[in-house]
Amino acid sequence: MSRHPLSLYERELGGMDPVKGSDLAAHAGKEVTAIGWWVTGKVVETKKGEPMEFVSFEDTSAIYEATFFPEAYAKFCQRMTHVKPFVLRGKVELDFDVPALVVEDCRWLERKTGDG
Helix, strand or coil: CCCCHHHHHHHHHCCCCCCCHHHHHHHCCCEEEEEEEEEEEEEEECCCCCEEEEEEEECCCCEEEEEECHHHHHHHHHHCCCCCEEEEEEEEEEECCEEEEEEEEEEECCCCCCCC
């Protein structure tokens, strides 16, 4: 039986109310929190030569796109990993009706240990 890796974090997600990847478009223009597993990323340079990254994350509902503009990229690029899920906060933008989360904050969703 196959399960999504996020199913192992149900306890940690219990007190949160993240927006599902499949529902991001409905929150265009709003600040949201999303949960995701890093799938792939592409680092590019801005016109000024600053690095930024486009990242695909996956939750149990969809694969969705996130943008780390230069300031966020510099702050969070060292955290990118395939072995932990992320809690992402940012603003949802639509480009040709495709939503992308412009990341302002990024942290790992840590497993809780013990009874509480």
